[in-house]
Amino acid sequence: MVQMESLHTYLQNAISKLQLLIEYTENDIEDIKLANHDAIFNRGMLKVSTIKEFEVAKNTIDCEMLRLTKDNPHLKLADILDEEANNLLSNMRKILEELKGINTHYARMVFAVSEFYTSIADKLIPREKADYKSRVEQSQLLRIQA
Numbered sequence: 001m002v003q004m005e006s007l008h009t010y011l012q013n014a015i016s017k018l019q020l021l022i023e024y025t026e027n028d029i030e031d032i033k034l035a036n037h038d039a040i041f042n043r044g045m046l047k048v049s050t051i052k053e054f055e056v057a058k059n060t061i062d063c064e065m066l067r068l069t070k071d072n073p074h075l076k077l078a079d080i081l082d083e084e085a086n087n088l089l090s091n092m093r094k095i096l097e098e099l100k101g102i103n104t105h106y107a108r109m110v111f112a113v114s115e116f117y118t119s120i121a122d123k124l125i126p127r128e129k130a131d132y133k134s135r136v137e138q139s140q141l142l143r144i145q146a
Contacts (some may be wrong), residue, residue: 004082004125007064012089018095020050025102032109 024047031039068080081089 010061017054
């Protein structure tokens with residue numbers, strides 16, 4: 001019988017990192033609704049380190065699966081993996097899809113907020129427009145007096 005305990009541990013670790021990323025992103029969504037930008041920025045470093053930890057866990061899983069196939073060259077990977085490993089892989093795939101959906105939702109919110117702030121900034125301090133006449137629009141809200 002092929003030893004799967006290491007693979008199970010690596011898969012569980014990767015899943016826990018993905019769940020943590022989902023939690024962070026859900027918190028970001030709530031904070032962006034409340035305009036609590038400091039909390040979002042502070043959580044950014046946590047997300048970056050968790051992503052790196054997931055990448056390490058994913059690479060470890062890949063190496064372990066490669067080792068299993070090398071140790072059992074006469075078997076297909078599907079025949080090597082036990083039910084628990086298959087369930088964990090399926091769960092990891094499902095959680096990755098969930099994370100993708102949450103990230104897509106969050107990205108749309110971030111884009112909308114960015115567009116809002118950009119439009120306000122453009123009204124206060126217009127940017128030069130690159131047209132043939134090289135003219136600058138006057139600010140509707142801000143006038144400089146010398």
